[in-house]
Amino acid sequence: MTQPKTRIDWEHLASRLSPRHQAFIDGRWVDAASGKTFDCLSPIDGRVLAHVAECGSEDIDRAVRAARRAFDKGDWSQARPAARKKVLVRFAELINQHADELALLESLDMGKPISDALNVDVAASVRCMSWTGEAIDKVYGEVAATGPDELGLVTREPLGVVGAIVPWNFPMLMASWKIAPALAMGNSVVLKPSEKSPLSALRLAELAIEAGIPEGVFNVVPGFGRGAGEPLAMHMDVDGLVFTGSTAVGKHLMVCAGMSNMKRAYMECGGKSPNIVFADAPDLEQAARAAAVGIFYNQGEVCTAASRLLVQRSVKDEFVAMVAKFGAEMQPRHPLDPGAPMGAMVDEAQTRRVLDYIAKGQAEGGRVVIGGERLQTVDGGCYIAPTIFDDVAHGHTIAREEIFGPVLSVIGFDDEAEALAIANDSEYGLAAGVFTSDISRAHRVARKLRAGSVWVNYWDGGDMTAPFGGYKQSGNGRDKSLHAFDKYTEVKATWINLAP
Ligand code: NAD
Numbered sequence: 001m002t003q004p005k006t007r008i009d010w011e012h013l014a015s016r017l018s019p020r021h022q023a024f025i026d027g028r029w030v031d032a033a034s035g036k037t038f039d040c041l042s043p044i045d046g047r048v049l050a051h052v053a054e055c056g057s058e059d060i061d062r063a064v065r066a067a068r069r070a071f072d073k074g075d076w077s078q079a080r081p082a083a084r085k086k087v088l089v090r091f092a093e094l095i096n097q098h099a100d101e102l103a104l105l106e107s108l109d110m111g112k113p114i115s116d117a118l119n120v121d122v123a124a125s126v127r128c129m130s131w132t133g134e135a136i137d138k139v140y141g142e143v144a145a146t147g148p149d150e151l152g153l154v155t156r157e158p159l160g161v162v163g164a165i166v167p168w169n170f171p172m173l174m175a176s177w178k179i180a181p182a183l184a185m186g187n188s189v190v191l192k193p194s195e196k197s198p199l200s201a202l203r204l205a206e207l208a209i210e211a212g213i214p215e216g217v218f219n220v221v222p223g224f225g226r227g228a229g230e231p232l233a234m235h236m237d238v239d240g241l242v243f244t245g246s247t248a249v250g251k252h253l254m255v256c257a258g259m260s261n262m263k264r265a266y267m268e269c270g271g272k273s274p275n276i277v278f279a280d281a282p283d284l285e286q287a288a289r290a291a292a293v294g295i296f297y298n299q300g301e302v303c304t305a306a307s308r309l310l311v312q313r314s315v316k317d318e319f320v321a322m323v324a325k326f327g328a329e330m331q332p333r334h335p336l337d338p339g340a341p342m343g344a345m346v347d348e349a350q351t352r353r354v355l356d357y358i359a360k361g362q363a364e365g366g367r368v369v370i371g372g373e374r375l376q377t378v379d380g381g382c383y384i385a386p387t388i389f390d391d392v393a394h395g396h397t398i399a400r401e402e403i404f405g406p407v408l409s410v411i412g413f414d415d416e417a418e419a420l421a422i423a424n425d426s427e428y429g430l431a432a433g434v435f436t437s438d439i440s441r442a443h444r445v446a447r448k449l450r451a452g453s454v455w456v457n458y459w460d461g462g463d464m465t466a467p468f469g470g471y472k473q474s475g476n477g478r479d480k481s482l483h484a485f486d487k488y489t490e491v492k493a494t495w496i497n498l499a500p
Contacts, residue, residue, distance in 0.1 A: 024221075091129050109171065111335055128173070150496060158490075191219065194245075195223065239263055271303045271304055330386050
């Protein structure tokens with residue numbers, strides 16, 4: 001067993017990192033065709049981590065052509081499921097072996113605490129890759145319920161070339177949720193990581209080759225949304241487009257898919273998740289801790305952040321005081337400090353965006369209970385204090401729009417019907433929570449919540465065994481579990497005439 005590391009250990013390791021910075025196309029490291037690069041900055045202190053290739057449409061086209069050639073060649077797409085399984089399980093092992101390095105890349109690149117990067121992002125990516133790999137040779141086709149004179153076979157086939165566009169809040173994990181099932185089903189992949197966090201994806205490409213994924217099957221093209229993401233979404237030879245990111249971009253990509261070749265398009269988008277606490281919650285203190293972690297974990301940069309806290313009025317003041325106490329204990333610290341409960345915001349732009357929302361919350365009449373300001377540190381950096389607004393009205397901007405930062409809006413309610421009406425009155429439907437001791441109410445409310453995940457008496461449960469995705473404008477399709485395979489396969493019906 002390795003010794004737990006201190007901040008000094010992590011800083012020492014960080015000083016020896018030399019991140020990959022070129023695009024990875026057809027099994028080779030290449031510069032962007034234009035020769036352009038962009039600065040990959042750390043939000044911890046503004047230092048340049050790498051000058052990363054800024055891919056454009058020519059690079060995307062090169063990557064898609066490589067992916068298509070590899071798909072048609074069949075070394076991967078036609079491999080036996082058991083062979084692909086072996087490679088993906090090896091890929092998971094390699095990610096695990098390089099856990100420290102990958103966690104550091106994640107932490108330096110987007111500011112999350114190193115302990116979370118290691119214990120959540122890397123660990124969950126390993127689990128995603130190995131769970132999915134292990135599943136490949138246990139997925140069967142179907143035989144249709146026919147009469148004696150015909151045989152109907154229902155089989156899954158890979159789509160072909162899959163374009164994947166992912167965000168910066170869980171860079172490697174969101175990439176893993178896409179590439180694991182896409183590769184498992186035999187597709188070739190072109191991955192565009194966020195311009196704010198491209199480093200871990202580039203390292204993954206290298207590990208994929210080492211694991212045995214054939215050249216051209218997995219390509220990584222760093223770049224910006226318009227310059228690299230859009231040509232991928234519009235490409236006429238991409239068969240499937242999978243995306244995690246904001247609702248606005250997700251909607252735009254569905255248009256791109258429709259305007260080009262009607263590629264299959266699956267979007268996992270934003271959220272404004274309600275966390276409903278009834279006065280009969282089994283343990284109010286535990287619920288308060290969950291409410292605080294639910295919003296402040298990962299600096300609030302979580303699609304399922306528990307950003308709307310709905311509390312029954314009879315316990316509201318007492319409950320908000322407890323959430324404030326736990327929230328105040330989660331002050332951001334240097335991300336390489338292993339005890340940091342929160343780290344840095346991803347960049348200056350996101351910091352300003354969150355501060356604008358805080359100003360709007362105050363202007364519209366919300367009352368700041370804790371936080372509400374930027375924290376200054378010796379390194380500079382992008383830090384915002386955990387912030388709680390009480391007395392928020394359901395119509396306030398901070399109660400309706402996704403802030404994607406450590407800002408909680410507290411809204412009171414009197415009864416179940418009111419709680420449900422507020423909870424469901426949102427364009428989003430990603431996740432929701434309910435705290436109650438009444439089992440009938442727990443089921444009743446869970447059924448009526450319009451959300452892809454509902455948690456009862458805790459927040460953010462789940463692993464690879466259950467699907468994850470949104471209702472309404474939080475997206476379509478599902479990541480994780482066997483349901484994820486639906487996005488990466490066409491279902492074919494083959495009919496055989498058995499008549500003599
Ligand atoms: P974003 O939509 O700004 O960017 C996501 C990705 O899309 C990036 O790679 C970006 O470069 C690319 N992109 C941007 N504009 C594009 C365009 N015009 N064409 C093609 N690609 C384009 O989102 P973000 O700021 O990176 O991430 C935050 C968002 O992601 C939040 O809304 C959050 O809720 C959401 N998210 C959702 C889930 C989920 O599973 N539902 C998980 C994590 C994050």
